[in-house]
Amino acid sequence: MFMRYRFSTYQSHYKNLLLLGIPVIIGQLGNIIMGIVDTLMIGHYGTMELAASSFVNSIFTLIIISAMGFTYGLTPMVGALCGKGDTIGVGGIVKNSLVANTLVAALLTLGMIIFYYCLNYIGQPDELLPLMKSYFLILLTSIPMVLWFNTFKQFADGITDTRSPMWILLSGNVLNVLGNYMLIYGKFGFPELGLAGAGIATVFSRTYMVFVGFFMFVCCKRYRSFWLGFKKCKTNKRDFWELNRLGWPIFLQMGMETASFSLSSIMVGWIGPIALAAQQIMLTVSQVCYMLYYGMSSAVAVRVSHFKGQSDILNLEKTATAGFHLILILAVLTSLPILMLRNVIGGWFTGNQEVSIWVAQAMIPFIAYQFGDGLQCNYANSLRGIGDVKPMIVYAFIAYFVISLPIGYLLGIVLKLGLVGIWFAFPFGLTTAGILYFRRFRKSVSRLY
Secondary structure, eight states: OOOOOOHHHHHHHHHHHHHHHHHHHHHHHHHHHHHHHHHHHHHHHOHHHHHHHHHHHHHHHHHHHHHHHHHTTHHHHHHHHHHHTOHHHHHHHHHHHHHHHHHHHHHHHHHHHHHHTTGGGSOOOGGGHHHHHHHHHHHHTTHHHHHHHHHHHHHHHHTTOOHHHHHHHHHHHHHHHHHHHHHHHTOTTOOOOTHHHHHHHHHHHHHHHHHHHHHHHHHOGGGHHHHHHHHHOOOOHHHHHHHHHHHHHHHHHHHHHHHHHHHHHHHHHHHOHHHHHHHHHHHHHHHHHHHHHHHHHHHHHHHHHHHHHTTOHHHHHHHHHHHHHHHHHHHHHHHHHHHHTHHHHHHHHOSOHHHHHHHHHHHHHHHHTHHHHHHHHHHHHHHHHHTOOTHHHHHHIIIIIIIIHHHHHIIIIISOOHHHHHHTTHHHHHHHHHHHHHHHHHHHHHHHO
């Protein structure tokens, strides 16, 4: 049952969500800053390099966010066990998660190798293909690193230690920026590698984060009981299949959401290199808002899973509602400055005036979908927190493949509205997803009372 708004009703939940969510947001912002710096450095190195990175990054973003979705299946399991005080069980779940994520990494790498051999046949500009291919192969090597690091990150988030992953992410991003500077432009005696240098710096920073995450898990005093459980417990079918039961629906839900953007980049590529360069800038800016929402909604998932483990359904429900209130505030705080600066944002990334004009036009549909994006982030993670993830596959398919992508093709390609038409499809898809997740959450919570 959802209650009338009273600040006192949600005050403690706001406080707890902010304490958990702000470190996650800072860590996510670190990731976004890394993407922004990559785009800035590549954009000022060359427009062709920026266009090539747009396509490749769109494809890898699809894979990486989907992979992160699979690791998110660990969080509700860890949260529920922590709610019961079972630290040994948490350690065993982490071990099984590492095994499951290694297998997923192998499958994703194989799939991307197959996709690599199809690059010549998907209608991308011929002049960009050599740049795309070399950058693609470099990033391919980092897929396992993403899954392994996120295993340790989701474990830490699940036990409400969101600060440690934040510091690892921030330090990894600093290394990435330094690597970009040295390898893109050839500084401090390193060769000038351009786009390939950006890829090498990204792989190095992701490898660093895995090693630090593992070291933290093994050596940190706070994690000693979990490490004992990790050593004591064996991999087993029950935990392995439960991780897969939770992980694959989230993988598919987040994958289909990201695919609505990544596959749109293929359509943008049909328009030309200028549109692709503008697309990369738009994706970079859009990820700022998305990761802010997802940082806060990750805190919602953790708190919801803890209350689920304690069978405290009333506070579970209040947490989800309070999370949406905070995300709405974030949406307003980010949308207003972006709207006011839409005519100058493109110039931050590139000196090409035509690219900047396309970016300014696409900012209007971008602002229009912020409410829907915040709604779907909050309630997708609320459903993740209670372990009700399977219905999200169907909802995501309807929102992104039945609604968003066809509308984007109709407006952008058939009606020739270009990049702006493609971006005007996103408000329809994201808002539909948010409404469907919200309705499912209400239905699931009513069954728990």
